[in-house]
Amino acid sequence: QVQLVESGGGVVQPGRSLRLSCAASGFTFGNYGMHWVRQAPGKGLEWVAIIWYDGSNEYYGDSVKGRFIISRDNSKNTLYLQMNSLRVDDTAVYYCAREGPVWPPALSVGMDVWGQGTTVTVS
């Protein structure tokens, strides 16, 4: 079935780096834009980053711009998030989510499949 499975979370000290992975299965990964979305403890959803289906474009939320890098390997059906210079306020559950066409907006049908999340604690 269609599935996204995140991994790579853990406890890390401030200033260090961590790489998250999101393994996709059950659909043609290379046809979909992908996102990372995070949720700090007790808080709402915060969009982190997007990468287009072919990796040609990527955009970031202001709080992670210049520190995080989103990437993908369509041959491995895997999405990544390289997190550098981690801060205490990066502590959150990190979800990957797929979106069909991400541009133009008229073609999008929202983030229709989500992973279960992986927890990152910066302390």
Next chain:
Amino acid sequence: DIQLTQSPSTLSASVGDRVIITCRASHSLGTYLAWYQQKPEKAPNLLIYKASTLQSGVPSRFSGSGSGTEFTLTISGLQPDDFATYYCQEYNSYSRTFGQGTKVEIE
């Protein structure tokens, strides 16, 4: 950057009630707005996209409306399974923004 403001932040309701959640945008979004439901310790679940299109498998008691800067999510006949937090999210730009969420609690 686009800002999304949901109201109310918390809503107390009973089973069978009609519930309306509002999402206001700082800039016009056309109809490029989605709604998600999230239950504790679970990933969000897409309910509606393009402001009013029901995602496959979502019960018809959920409906969305609006365009431009004002949008609503309506739950007609609240069910026990609907007590959750709801988020709006825009996709009228290269980036994405979520509203701050509306928690629907049992009255």
